[in-house]
Amino acid sequence: MKKVVWGVLSTAKIGIEKVIPGMQKSAFCDVRGIASRSLEPAQRAADKLGLAKAYGSYEEMLADPEIEAVYNPLPNHLHIPLTLQAARAGKHVLCEKPVSITAQEAAELRTVADKVLVSEAFMVRYHPQWLRVRELLRAGRIGTVRQVQVFFSYFNDDPANIRNMPDIGGGALYDIGCYAIVAGRFLFEADPKRVIALVDRDPSFHTDRSCSALADFGGGRHLDFTVSTQSVPYQRVQVVGTTGRIEIQIPFNAPLGGQTKIFIDAGRALDGSAIETETLPESDQYTLQGDAFSRAVRGEIALPYGVDDAITNMRVIDALFRSERSERWEAV
The missing domain is CATH 3.40.50.720 (NAD(P)-binding Rossmann-like Domain)
Structure with a gap:
C-alpha cells in the first residue's frame, strides 16, 4: 500500500x-x-x-x-x-x-x-491489551459482564496549562473522563442510556478537577469512574463479571513500544494469589x-x-455536565 x-x-x-x-x-x-x-x-x-x-x-x-x-x-x-x-x-x-x-x-x-x-x-482502542480483553469478554471468560470500573488521575495545578482553562475545554471530564466513557462503550459494546455525576471544581480555575460518575448501560450493566486532574497519578480499568474479573494494569498510557499486562481473576482467592497474568506483545498504540x-x-x-461515534461520546459528556447542574440522572 x-x-x-x-x-x-x-x-x-x-x-x-x-x-x-x-x-x-x-x-x-x-x-x-x-x-x-x-x-x-x-x-x-x-x-x-x-x-x-x-x-x-x-x-x-x-x-x-x-x-x-x-x-x-x-x-x-x-x-x-x-x-x-x-x-x-x-x-x-x-x-x-x-x-x-x-x-x-x-x-x-x-x-x-x-x-x-x-x-x-482514542488510540487505546487499537492497543492489543484492549482488543484482548474484549476478546475474552466475548468468549465468556468472566461470565456475564456486569461492571466496568475506571480510575484515571494525574496532578496538574499549573494555571498556564490549557487543562486548567475552562473557556477552551479544560478540566478532568474533557481531558480524561472521555477515556473512561470510551472504556465502558468499548467493553460493553453498547452506549449508556443515562448518567449521573458528582463534580468538584477548582475554586481558582473553575475547571472540574475531579468527576465521579455512574453510567447505566441497561440490563444490569454499569460503568462507574473517577477522573481527577489534582490527584496522585494512577490509572486502572477493572471489568467485573459473574464468574471473574479482568484488570488492565496500564490502560491509557501504555508504555510505547513496550509490553503490557492484564490480570484475570476467577475469584478463587481474595488475596490475589490465584490471578492469572497475560503479557501482551510490544506495541505502540499511536503506530x-x-x-x-x-x-x-x-x-x-x-x-x-467515525463521526457518529465521536458525537455519541460527546453526548455522554454533555449529559454528565447536565447532571452536575441538576444533581440527578440525565438521559444521554
Missing part, C-alpha cells in the same frame, strides 16, 4: 512526543510536515522530528496538495473549526480527543463526513492508530470509528 502523506496541525506536546514518533514507525504513514502559527516553532519541531516540511501557518499546510491527511492536536476549542477547515480543503482528519466541546458542535462534522474520513483519536486510519484512507479497511 502506498503510504498516506500526513501533516500535523500545531506543535502540541502530545504530537511531538507521542503521536508523530509512533506514526513515523508505521508502514502506512508518511508524516511529511508540521504547521504552527509562525514558522520558527514549526521549523524547530520539523528539525527535531526529521520532517521534510515546516509551515508558518495552518492555512499554508492545508493548501499543500501533497498533504492527504491531517492530525489535529490543537486545544479542545479549536478541534472542530480546524477539522472542518481541513476537511473542506479535502484532507482526511484524525482529531485529538475530545473531538469538541459539545455534541451540538461535534454534529457539524456531519457536513463533511461524506467527503473525507474523520475520526477521534497502530496511524496504521488503521491510513489503511482506511486507502480503502484497505473500513474506518473503525
